[in-house]
Amino acid sequence: MSRLETVRTVPGLRARLDTWRGQGDSIALVPTMGALHAGHLALVERGLALAERCVVTLFVNPKQFGPNEDFAVYPRDEQTDARLLEEAGAHLLYAPTVDSMYAEGHATKVSLSGVGEVLEGNFRPGFFDGVATVVAKLLIQALPTVALFGEKDYQQLQVIKRLVQDLDIPTEIIGVPTVREPDGLALSSRNAYLTPTERQAAPTLQQTLLEVARRFQAGDSPADLEAWGMDQLQKVGFGTVDYISLRDAATLEPVSAPGDRPARVLAAAWLGKARLIDNVAA
Ligand code: AMP
Secondary structure, eight states: OOOOEEEOSHHHHHHHHHHHHHTTOOEEEEEEOSOOOHHHHHHHHHHHHHOSEEEEEEOOOGGGSOTTSSTTTSOOOHHHHHHHHHHHTOOEEEOOOHHHHSOTTOOOOOOOSGGGTSTHHHHSTTHHHHHHHHHHHHHHHHOOSEEEEEGGGHHHHHHHHHHHHHTTOOOEEEEEOOOBOTTSOBOOGGGGGOOHHHHHHTTHHHHHHHHHHHHHHTTOOHHHHHHHHHHHHHHTTOOOEEEEEEEETTTOOBOSSOOSSOEEEEEEEEETTEEEEEEEEO
16 A cells, blocks of 8 residues: 555645656546545545556635535545545545635636526525536546446536536546445444434435335326325424435436436435435436
8 A cells, every 4th residue: 555645735746647648647536525435435446447656635715615514514524535535546535725726816606507507596595606616627637538426416526527528628427326324324424413313314315215216117106105204204203305306317308207317316404413415216
């Protein structure tokens, strides 16, 4: 296991990548906000399978948090993250400071209509502008061969695929299946906000989505299924269900019945202090 190098500036990142590219190595990029778990490490593993070099970025991006969201308390532990990445075989950690990513006078925003406006875009105003802006910057800074994103954040994955296509960024975007706890709860840094009782109720989110997907294929209407799903969640202790919705898997437009194109069922719901999101194929 070689020692993992950390760089914090764009010139530092580019110098390292230029050396590798000069040797003919391809580059995989894994953007994260740290607090790493097995879900992030699955992206690293896939990156290492697809490219000679795997670069992980660690940046808690203030622009994707709303004023009442958890930016200040978001878990941060770079040392542990670096150790996990070293063990996983990643080659470089890029951990820029907020000031270097958004220098004095920073004025550019990347904003997507359509796929960026619905669902999460609707409930978290400005969220996808923040995500799209930072991911566009990271991709332009590193110009990786491939970049890996989790299906856990399914809408984010579609936003990034759209962004890369629209801006002609020469990187292939790869989606990686959601890594789950044995009881089905999707791994997330925010699961740490759950009390033991809430943690017991949390797997109902995936179970409900799987049942909605099954019934959708069997011919039930999206409106009925969405109402049924909300009821299931609230019965086990979830609070506000922001949405549970059947969508076209690529455009995220509403679907009315199973068709030729793949569908997806996505949900966001509050459980105590945690806002959980999840999705499955429908
Ligand atoms: P985050 O640090 O939460 O912004 O996530 C960084 C990347 O890891 C994103 O592409 C996420 O979709 C992905 N990710 C987070 N949790 C999981 C999970 N449970 N399974 C797979 N990928 C995940």
